[in-house]
Amino acid sequence: MVVISALTSFFGYQVYKFKSRKRRYVPQPKALLKRAERYPEPFPNGWFNICASKEIKNGQVKEVEAFGQKLAVFRGEDGKVGVFDVYCPHLQANLADGKVVGNHLVCPFHAWEFNHTGKCQRIPYSDGVPSHAKANAWTVRECWGLILVWYHKNDKAPNWLPDKYLPELSEYKYHGKKTDLLHIHLQDFAENGADYAHFKYVHDLLTIPFSNRFVALKHSLEIQFGEGEESHLAWFTDKAQLVWKKSEKIIKQGGGEALVTYFGPGFLVFRFTSRIAKDVILLKSFTPLGPLRLRMDDYIYAPKGTNRLAIKYILREASAQFKDDIMIWEKKGYSEKPLLVKGDGPIMQMRKWYQQFYSDL
Numbered sequence: 071m072v073v074i075s076a077l078t079s080f081f082g083y084q085v086y087k088f089k090s091r092k093r094r095y096v097p098q099p100k101a102l103l104k105r106a107e108r109y110p111e112p113f114p115n116g117w118f119n120i121c122a123s124k125e126i127k128n129g130q131v132k133e134v135e136a137f138g139q140k141l142a143v144f145r146g147e148d149g150k151v152g153v154f155d156v157y158c159p160h161l162q163a164n165l166a167d168g169k170v171v172g173n174h175l176v177c178p179f180h181a182w183e184f185n186h187t188g189k190c191q192r193i194p195y196s197d198g199v200p201s202h203a204k205a206n207a208w209t210v211r212e213c214w215g216l217i218l219v220w221y222h223k224n225d226k227a228p229n230w231l232p233d234k235y236l237p238e239l240s241e242y243k244y245h246g247k248k249t250d251l252l253h254i255h256l257q258d259f260a261e262n263g264a265d266y267a268h269f270k271y272v273h274d275l276l277t278i279p280f281s282n283r284f285v286a287l288k289h290s291l292e293i294q295f296g297e298g299e300e301s302h303l304a305w306f307t308d309k310a311q312l313v314w315k316k317s318e319k320i321i322k323q324g325g326g327e328a329l330v331t332y333f334g335p336g337f338l339v340f341r342f343t344s345r346i347a348k349d350v351i352l353l354k355s356f357t358p359l360g361p362l363r364l365r366m367d368d369y370i371y372a373p374k375g376t377n378r379l380a381i382k383y384i385l386r387e388a389s390a391q392f393k394d395d396i397m398i399w400e401k402k403g404y405s406e407k408p409l410l411v412k413g414d415g416p417i418m419q420m421r422k423w424y425q426q427f428y429s430d431l
């Protein structure tokens with residue numbers, strides 16, 4: 071995941087990657103389930119990205135997939151968003167095929183009307199509405215330009231709210247989005263940051279043509295875990311420098327810094343700073359769809375006036391770096407007790423932090 075190495079070519083060095091990118095691996099469903107057996111449960115507890123706010127305009131309804139099921143997302147004319155299990159509580163029609171009338175979602179089968187909290191407000195052919203007539207509504211929050219829902223295996227209420235973080239996003243310029251469907255477990259993203267030994271072998275691929283024996287990338291990493299009310303946060307900084315291999319002397323113009331923050335299991339935020347671009351933000355969201363099936367969305371923000379080419383460059387390289395990780399993650403297994411040695415990084419500490427998101431551990 072270390073993306074910072076991408077920044078090195080900003081500083082006067084023409085840097086090329088020699089590793090060819092292989093075609094994406096598509097696993098067979100049976101093999102996928104077999105692999106999933108040894109992984110922790112597929113849906114940790116937390117806030118997850120359902121879709122971008124602008125995808126659901128006033129009066130619109132849409133079907134989305136998450137947590138092994140289908141959800142209906144709609145927005146009333148008042149701008150409020152409701153997210154329901156897709157099957158109508160009456161006779162199980164697909165509510166995402168319904169329409170929005172005023173502030174209500176109307177079922178396509180018998181026209182029952184639901185408000186954004188899921189409560190049935192009207193049954194057009196019957197007197198009154200039974201009090202238990204409710205669509206199964208999810209806890210929703212809109213922030214960061216996204217519609218977030220809270221997932222908890224045992225239906226516990228949220229123990230943290232996303233809204234207070236990243237207020238600067240509303241000031242920054244939005245530079246686009248990229249979506250990938252991956253066959254991996256969310257936890258592998260978290261472990262990646264703590265797996266120091268892989269950086270050299272997976273990411274340390276930048277070389278200067280004809281002189282690749284003499285120059286190397288040196289990462290220095292530091293991980294911290296949130297405590298108390300901030301226990302859902304973890305962050306690390308990655309400082310990368312170009313060094314001469316022989317003398318290990320730093321090449322002054324090279325390098326850059328990334329601050330990476332985990333917001334529970336569903337979000338990862340990278341902030342890149344280098345000499346020519348400050349605080350370019352890559353907001354990554356992970357929406358688990360099923361066992362080892364995951365949607366990953368990248369949203370890009372930067373302060374107004376940031377050089378567009380710099381943003382483009384950082385992002386292209388960032389996504390290339392992730393591809394290297396993903397090629398490994400999509401085929402790897404999981405062991406509860408990995409055979410770790412000195413120099414492996416705080417992988418077990420990261421797992422310990424991550425366990426708070428599983429209900430049964």
Ligand code: FES
Pocket residue numbers: 158159160161162163177178179180181182
């Ligand atoms: S199935 Fe939805 S109103 Fe009957």
Ligand SMILES: [Fe+2]
Pocket residue numbers: 071072262268272273395
């Ligand atoms: Fe990585």
